[in-house]
Amino acid sequence: MPAQASLLVRLHRSTADSLGGLPEAFWWLWVSTLVNRLGGVVSFLALYLTAERGFSASYAGLVASLIGLGSAIAALVGGVLADRIGRRPTLLAVQVLTALTTVVLGSADGRTAIATAAFLVGLTGYASRPAISAMIADLVPGPDRARAFALNYWAINIGFGVSAALAGLIAARGYRPLFLVDALTTLLCAAVVFVKVPETRPTTPPLPAAAPTASGGVGPGLATVFRDRRFMALTTLTFAFGLMLQQGNTTLAVDMGRAGLTSVAYGAVIGINGLLVVLLQIPVTRLTRDQHRGTVLLVSALLTGAGFGLTAFAGSSAPRYALTVGVWTLGEMVQAPASMSLVSELSATHARGRYQGVNSFAWSAASFLGPAAGGLLLDHAGREAVWGCCALLGLLAAAGYLALGRRMDAPPGQA
Incomplete structure (x- = not known):
């Protein structure tokens, strides 16, 4: 009994340490x-276009890239709107528009119509990211932000893991209902924000245009963000990291389809990504929160590059694909909270939306270029080239994170 009581006490303390103390x-x-x-239709879009509609991997990559192009534009616009009109109005407006464009994509027919609808989904669906990230930075004090971003990432992957498994089963009977479910969950999300989430934008006036910001720049404009060299170095590495992760959303599905595996198998394999994040994100964040940021990000890049590189040896075995997903998921879990917390640390208070927008722009640029590059490589150079390039990109990103960590530790005049 004393041992059981001690275990319960430790469990209670661990839970309180991980989940407690954050605002309602x-x-x-x-x-x-x-x-x-x-609602997870985007993850199945490549499989829908190739297996259901009969389009090529290159066209599926192009459609995914158009979503990325729309999201790249939306990231910057959404960041500016979050600072100017507020986080909450921006979030509500884009969620309603996202639900509408998702339905349009599901009913679109023909190459041009599908491509146009996909661009609109990207344009509306990703404009909410800067507002959400800015809200978290507004609501949560600095010491708790890495934990808060990890918990938000945890929510993303709980939903993703459940949706991937269920969507695979639904897709086996037809893909169209997936678009309607995705639109419905987006509207429910907007309803929760409307009823329960207040505006968080700081009310005090922003710094004058000539005043220095916390990150070393001046003023809160987009130009200031792009002149912040440390932040832009982080953004460049985020882009490289995003290029790797995008292969899990698009190229991996096509590769598994060509290996003779079904949509149910892909749903189960990619669902491991969300399942591992659900089970391990909080313990991993606690394990790494006191470690050097450069080291944490370096390890994340090595794990992610290795995981995708190992996909070249998966053959037609679903368990082998599942193993590779497990490896790069560990890298993803390590990278996400550390990177997002660093972004908020570098952001000036009244430019948080813009900083988060530029960071989201890096992910969106990766989602624009990554699927197209993966599809072209898969069609014209083979699967070994795709996964080999991912391994190389992981090594390059690791070297970049190592250099950035040293630069962050250097005195301001020597950075």
Whole structure:
């Protein structure tokens, strides 16, 4: 009995340390994120276009890239809107528009119509990211932000893991209902925000245009963000990291389809990504939160590059694909909270939306170029070239994170 009591006490302390002390508004934002991610049609879009509609891998990559192009534009626009008109109005408007464009994509027919609808989904669907990230930074004090971003990422992957498994089963009977479910969850997300999440934008006036910001720049404009050299170095590495992760959303599905594996198998394999994040994100974040940021990000790049590189040896075995997903998921879990917390640390208070927008722009640029590059490589150079390039990119990103960590430790005049 004493041993059991001690175990319960330790479990209670661990839970309180991981989940306690965060504002109520943050948890409602967390719930809205979870609801939104229960619709996961984008992850099955490449498989829908190739297996269901008969398009080539190159065209599927192009469509995914158009979503990325739309999201790249949306990231910057969404960041500016979050600072100018507020986080909450921006979030509500783009979620309603996302639901509408998702339905349009599901009913589109013909190459041009599908491509146009995909661009609109990217344009609306990703404009919410800077607002959500800025809200978290507004609501949560600095020491707790890495934990808050990890919890938000946890919600994303709980929803993603559930949606991937269920969507694979639904897709086996037809893909069109997936678009309607995705639209419905987006509207439910907007309803939660409307009822429970207040505006968080700072009310005090922004710094004058000539005043220095916390990150070393001046003023809160987009130009200032792009002149912030440390932040832009981080953004460049985020782009490289995103190029790797995009292969899991598009190229991996096509590769598994060509290996003779079904949509159910892909759903189960990619669902491991979300399942591992659900089970391990909080322990991994606690394990790494006191470690050097450069080391944490370096390890994340090595794991992610290795995981995707090992896909070249998966053959036609679903368990082998599952193993590779497990390896790069560990890298993803290590990278996400560390990178997002660093972004908020470098952001000036009244430019948080813009900083988060530029960071989202890096992910969106990766989602624009990554699927197209993966599809072209798969069609014209073979699967070994795709996964070999991912391994190389992981090594390059690791070297970049190592250099950035040293630069962050250097005195301001020597950075």
